[in-house]
Amino acid sequence: MKILTADHVLPITGEPISRGAVAIDGEDIVAVGLANEIRARYEDVEVTDFGKAAILPGFVNCHSHLEITAMRGSLDAVEHDFRSWLLKLNELRAAMSDEEIEEAAFLGAKEGREAGVTCFGDVGRSGHAGLRAMKRAGLRGILFQETEFSPDNRTAEDDFKTLIAKFEKLQGEATELVSVGLSPHAPYTVGSMLFEMIAQFSIINRVPITIHAAESANETELMTRGTGFFTEVYERFGVEWASPHCTTIEYLERLGVLSARPLLAHCVEVTQSDIERIAANGARIAHCPKSNAKFGHGFAPFESFLDAGIAVGLGSDSVASNNLCDIMEEARFASLTARNRPGSERFIGPREMLRVATLGGAEALGLNDKIGSLEAGKKADLAVISLDAPAQNPIGDVEATLVFSTSGRDTIATYVNGKPIY
Template sequence: MQQADTIIDARWVIPVEPARQVLDHHSVVIAAEHIVAILPTPEAHKCFEAKRTVTLGEHALIPGLINLHTHAAMNLMRGLADDLPLMEWLKHHIWPAEARHVSSQFVRDGTLLACAEMLKGGITCFNDMYFFPDAVAEAVLESGMRAAIGMIVMDHPTAYASDADTYLHKGLETRDRFAAEPLLSFTLAPHAPYTVNDKTFGKILTYAEQLDLPIHIHLQETQDEIQQGLEQHQLRPLQRLQNLGLLGPNLIAVHAVHLKPDEMAVLAQQGCHIAHCPTSNLKLASGIAPVTAMLAHGINVGIGSDSAASNNRLDLFQEMRLAALLAKGTSGQADALPAHQALRMATLNGARALGKEERLGSLEPGKEADIVAVRLGGLETLPCYDVISHLVYAAGREHVTHVWVRGKPVVENRNLLTLDERHLSAHAGMWQERIR
């Protein structure tokens, strides 16, 4: 009999790959932080002896959800300025609040709060973009989850850096400091075309090519952004990035709400990825991204929450459901973006965008054991005819009971094992008083 660390017995296992597969009464076997087998439960216990067995008779096991775009520290600004369009929200509320309050401690405390929220909602990895990435890294490691940490770059000064070169220098220093951490990776994160000039983009491209790093950028989020690009550069932002050589398989374009068919064709041809943030786009009245057309073009589309300041939840169950419903409503096709595809967008597609599809995003032997258990035995989820459909249309983050990252339990019976919720609440209250 082979030795294992953990065997998780579940009512259903949803591997994500292959699509639509549902494994009834199966177990996931974990050893040395990896999935080593997925077998019918009796066979798993016949072949493996584990230090620990977890029995989840009403649960579906899915891969850890991957939040492809957020600004985690902005959890401390949740609800600060609601019901406003993007640029008014940024210029008159968010940027002034950041100028007054953002510091390393702000970022650490806000990121810890976000990690707690995400872990309890089944998110095991997030792609971040914010200031003081060293504080983000420290918080992520304390939480026990994963992050792709954006080395943010802008041309204007903030409390974090005075100019583009300083942003780059500090970001790369942080990357070097945490290079050995298996839960962390890094991206170059130029904020947006309207905050970064051509010379800076050139430096970002050089570093991305030399260090093989993804480029994570807001792109064509609003019509105002496009109009500003036309006025300042006589180019739409996407065309400008293409002319500068930034389009390629390492580009993660966030939002991409306003794309023409020829632009989608270019993104597909270049192998770019899109982080779709449906709730944030609706709340800021930015528009509805043409996801059905993006997928038809063959673009890899993942799902992001954006920040709690513009969403106001870091909830990928909500985002999956909304993405699927918007695709149906805007296309007039009830079969557009079916449930299995929405789940894939929140898992394997996000892993692919981050260059991690060989390690994460699906439940397969050999992959790292990032696993989420969703209980479907409550009255609000009964009866259950189609478990994948239920995960997208009926279940919510409140049904997540257990979470493992690299085989280590981080949430158990809805309780965080790595972070103190009372401590986080106290710090959130302290920051509320300061910001208010």
């Protein structure tokens, strides 16, 4: 057993505790409370006191692409529109070996654990890179095996077989901490039949899925009117693809995909009725405000997601677009941009933001029975953040200090399943 104490303990499901403690037995949290009480209850147990710091549940990054970590900083010279970014990305990727991709993915996972991230929802086209990176870094997570470019219904059967073969192979590498899901990439790269097959597979086998959905105006144009940039790509490659003439969310509902309760990344281009459909189906959202801003895709109606009761977590997206995996910075940016967005309805304060960054992310990944808050019975996945820097002081409100004056680089320790991994 061990006890961790600090000036502030934030259970997330309860009020912050001054001079608090977390008692850990093996992989599990057994008690959270006042340091003096916990120490009295568990005599002769080793105590680590972090002093002027905060202990909170580890951050959950519910949308990342660890396998393209090496491309950070190499894509900023391109005009940040999605098309030129993607073309340049593919060019850089083709120049790298599988070993190099894997090594870079590990460095991305290491970056996360050093910034208090204990769990990733990672999307990978090669799959192995992100999965092995999380395992090697001692992290928890779900690796979502992504589809290849497969918008044509004529190849749906084969595309599905290829995907499931990759998925089954990856499952052989899964552990108690790192499991495997599927990611039909986006409505414009996955045909309607393939979407239906994946949704059925997900429901029958209880396999989690994630989708890039309603990310840009280009996507909305294609879905609702069947025109724009993507149609040129289809013509060039001789792809048969018919526009459903409805929003992305309506389309996913029509195909039965929303009933699989997918984790929808982005959801920038959503109507009020789309939000109601997401909520009614129990689908979840990965909010990636910095990536959306970098591409100029606009603002997701973040507070409407929360007010509709949807499970929402934060995602860094890839560091090739962000360019960081820092969930505290993401939380700060999410709060500030939601506040300043035209039509913004209310302020999302630090308490609500910390919940989204931890428990919200756990709910979005369907892991909230295990992680996301500091409570007896949950797994001991936690982050310890120093509060000692001049920029963080004085501390009038520890939650505001964390969200508005703290960086992932202030992290001093990270634990997963009760084990220090940083």
